[in-house]
Amino acid sequence: MLALGIEPHIAVNELASQDSPARSFVGRAGYAVSQRIRKRIEEIFGWAKTIGGLRKTRYKGRQRTWTAGYLVAAAYNLLRITRLTMEAST
Numbered sequence: 001m002l003a004l005g006i007e008p009h010i011a012v013n014e015l016a017s018q019d020s021p022a023r024s025f026v027g028r029a030g031y032a033v034s035q036r037i038r039k040r041i042e043e044i045f046g047w048a049k050t051i052g053g054l055r056k057t058r059y060k061g062r063q064r065t066w067t068a069g070y071l072v073a074a075a076y077n078l079l080r081i082t083r084l085t086m087e088a089s090t
Contacts, residue, residue, distance in 0.1 A: 009034035048072050 012026055049055040052072035057065045 011035070011038070044076060047076055052076065
């Protein structure tokens with residue numbers, strides 16, 4: 001992947017040794033951007049697990065569980081749209 005100019009953006013454990021191969025990517029600008037975006041995505045999954053109730057499924061079957069996840073994602077998007085419009089109006 002490095003030969004193609006694609007850099008991996010992996011989370012590096014703070015306790016990892018200094019000669020870890022993953023540490024060679026930490027100082028680059030793309031890594032910082034990747035970590036900020038990763039945090040945003042993890043917040044969505046955290047909300048879905050705690051508020052949305054997706055930590056433990058209540059439904060039997062793949063289709064019903066998928067539908068529940070779809071509804072939780074729709075609820076999150078509605079909340080997000082509301083917050084964005086409130087910020088834009090102020």
